[in-house]
Amino acid sequence: MRIHLLTLAIAASIALPALAADAATPAKQKSAQAIIDAAPASAWRDLDPANTLYMELASGRVIIELAPGFAPEHVANIKTMAKGGFWDGLNIYRSQDNFVVQFGDPDGEEAGKAKPYPAGTQTHLPAEFTRSDNGVHFDRLPDVDGWAPQVGFVDGFPVGRNPKTGKVWITHCYGTLGAGRNNAPDSSIGAELYVVTGQSPRALDHQLSVVGRVVKGMELLSVIPRGPAPMGFYTDPKLRTPIVSIKLASEVPVEQRTPLQLLRTDSQAFIDATEARRNRKDDFYTDPPGHIDLCNVSLPVRETMDKAARK
Amino acid sequence: MRIHLLTLAIAASIALPALAADAATPAKQKSAQAIIDAAPASAWRDLDPANTLYMELASGRVIIELAPGFAPEHVANIKTMAKGGFWDGLNIYRSQDNFVVQFGDPDGEEAGKAKPYPAGTQTHLPAEFTRSDNGVHFDRLPDVDGWAPQVGFVDGFPVGRNPKTGKVWITHCYGTLGAGRNNAPDSSIGAELYVVTGQSPRALDHQLSVVGRVVKGMELLSVIPRGPAPMGFYTDPKLRTPIVSIKLASEVPVEQRTPLQLLRTDSQAFIDATEARRNRKDDFYTDPPGHIDLCNVSLPVRETMDKAARK
Incomplete structure (x- = not known):
């Protein structure tokens, strides 16, 4: 019984934005991780x-x-x-x-x-x-x-x-x-x-x-x-x-x-990923809290392969 | 430079209750730990x-x-x-x-x-x-x-x-x-x-x-x-x-x-200790938050010497 429990950081999921939660046909949305993975280069800053x-x-x-x-x-x-x-x-x-x-x-x-x-x-x-x-x-x-x-x-x-x-x-x-x-x-x-x-x-x-x-x-x-x-x-x-x-x-x-890069907190990807966590709803999470605590917001960090970032 | 930093759990301190914070002569109050240490036996329950x-x-x-x-x-x-x-x-x-x-x-x-x-x-x-x-x-x-x-x-x-x-x-x-x-x-x-x-x-x-x-x-x-x-x-x-x-x-x-005992959450000692943390003010802490998060409330536990508690 290896449980899928608590897959906070992975897996495709559907997130309903707060304002669309009661819409008749809410659009399927990406998981926080999928949003981060798709963020443009401009959303990242070099440490x-x-x-x-x-x-x-x-x-x-x-x-x-x-x-x-x-x-x-x-x-x-x-x-x-x-x-x-x-x-x-x-x-x-x-x-x-x-x-x-x-x-x-x-x-x-x-x-x-x-x-x-x-x-x-x-x-x-x-x-x-x-x-x-x-x-x-x-x-x-x-x-x-x-x-x-x-x-x-x-x-x-x-x-x-x-x-x-x-x-x-x-x-x-x-x-x-x-x-x-x-x-x-x-x-x-x-x-x-x-x-x-x-x-x-x-x-x-x-x-x-x-x-x-x-x-x-x-x-x-x-x-x-x-x-x-x-x-x-x-x-x-x-x-x-x-x-x-x-x-x-x-x-x-x-x-x-x-060489690390951090996701900019003023980027759309950061805003969207945070919203996807605030109102996470998918096959596992069915009761979104509609809230996130400042200290529960994750700050994505990635290692860049770009040698130029080692400036 | 061994600092006294962050003595959350020990040391005598003065706590101003929220409602008395602006009183002219607030009474000196005990630290959370002193309140817990002075709790009567009836404030504790056996696990x-x-x-x-x-x-x-x-x-x-x-x-x-x-x-x-x-x-x-x-x-x-x-x-x-x-x-x-x-x-x-x-x-x-x-x-x-x-x-x-x-x-x-x-x-x-x-x-x-x-x-x-x-x-x-x-x-x-x-x-x-x-x-x-x-x-x-x-x-x-x-x-x-x-x-x-x-x-x-x-x-x-x-x-x-x-x-x-x-x-x-x-x-x-x-x-x-x-x-x-x-x-x-x-x-x-x-x-x-x-x-x-x-x-x-x-x-x-x-x-x-x-x-x-x-x-x-x-x-x-x-x-x-x-x-x-x-x-x-x-x-x-x-x-x-x-x-x-x-x-x-x-x-x-x-x-x-x-044999463990836990402080009852309906005891006056628990209420007072939580208030002392919510409005902690002492030689180190000078800017009380006036707030405590549920998950920051500590739940005092003690080992009892009372053999009868090993029932």
Whole structure:
């Protein structure tokens, strides 16, 4: 009894658009995957090597897109630290189930044991919890959200927006990369970083500086053994996961890069694929929710064969 | 720079109740954890051994609470199969990142290779996607939800409710246990089961028969290596995770049981702890969301020292 259960990502299907759901003869529509597969080249954008990190683990490469539009000072500092090899030989020292993995220098607070920051590292930065929505292109989702007045995408990142305050911020979805801090809002510099591996902890939104998100390789971080409750810091240092290196993609030889493309969140293909998921109806799914949560929207990524993309 | 970041589960904190947020001198309130720690014995309920499964893996015990109030026929069948040792020696044959693990008989659809069902197993059951809310005690959350008109708890399980249809259903949160099926709604019998390990896939709500949820041991399932995309079925059978056994707790000698208690969702402690998380404000969190998502509400579980609870 191998079940076809839960074929969220594959298989041809029929999706009824929301507005046509009660039409007499609704047109057959493509599945989200079929829409993505048929997207024109113009619907895809190249990941910018100057804003991409490669985190190399023994198990493989985790690829991170940085968000300089949201946390410019943190991102600049992270680039300085990556160029200086700060994380090379450090480790993932925390894994809390259904929450985050966290990495950096486990001895960072111990004088004499802390790894020195590379030359040029800023040791104090302002909090970058939100940015102004002034002049920002916002791809809004129509769906209700309990955590934010509006949700959607900016620069391809999932965001919340408050029109009253004029602020937008990257939301804590699966794969979101944030900068750990102490109690003071301006106590993060990007040296200690966390990646969301559990149910989206949106209660953290606009309370930490979010610096990017994982676009490939989450399955390498999500399986890291959990540390002891409640917070997942390993008591046995041997259980930490070593980081071989974290480098900027632009600092890696072209032939060693992973040329990725992301589907533009303002493309018709993205809009249509999201709608196909919001109102999925096919041989398996017969009761469409008519809704999608921001953190359930998948952000399609593909490896391009185009050598020119390795620019 | 060991950061205090993200101390969701610990540390004293001050929480302002929603209605008192603008009061001149809000009273200091306890953290969610302090509220739970101070809950009276009457706020806790014993897990019923007759509706509890122990899934034994080499890495430890996963404890599942069954939901006979929602899927009585599936639960009865699962008990029959557990008593007959159906899953003993079978395996977890699927792990899809940010979605589910799935277990049972990977050869279940192959005549001649499929493991026979134990005597008494029903090979056809009705779909049990929802139940009537008639006479059901519903602990409603005030929070908005995009997937369901109302959300809250029934029998301690997270649920959605539609007052217009008079239906309630267990929602697909982290740890939810559901019965895999083929396209026909009545094609599940509980032999093939899945557990949610990723961002809550609420689009599955009321489209599958949900039979329970994991109350302890999720960290053993969540780290299982992911199978290949898109669906996570292992192509190499050696990568499957063996199941030593799945037994009803009531069939296990008393001294080998894990006596657990769950915080009642109708207790004042549960209500207060949820409110403390909804409006968390302390030295670290300074911008309370005033909201909590159903699938972000934690369901406190504790091991009791009370031998009487091993009844």
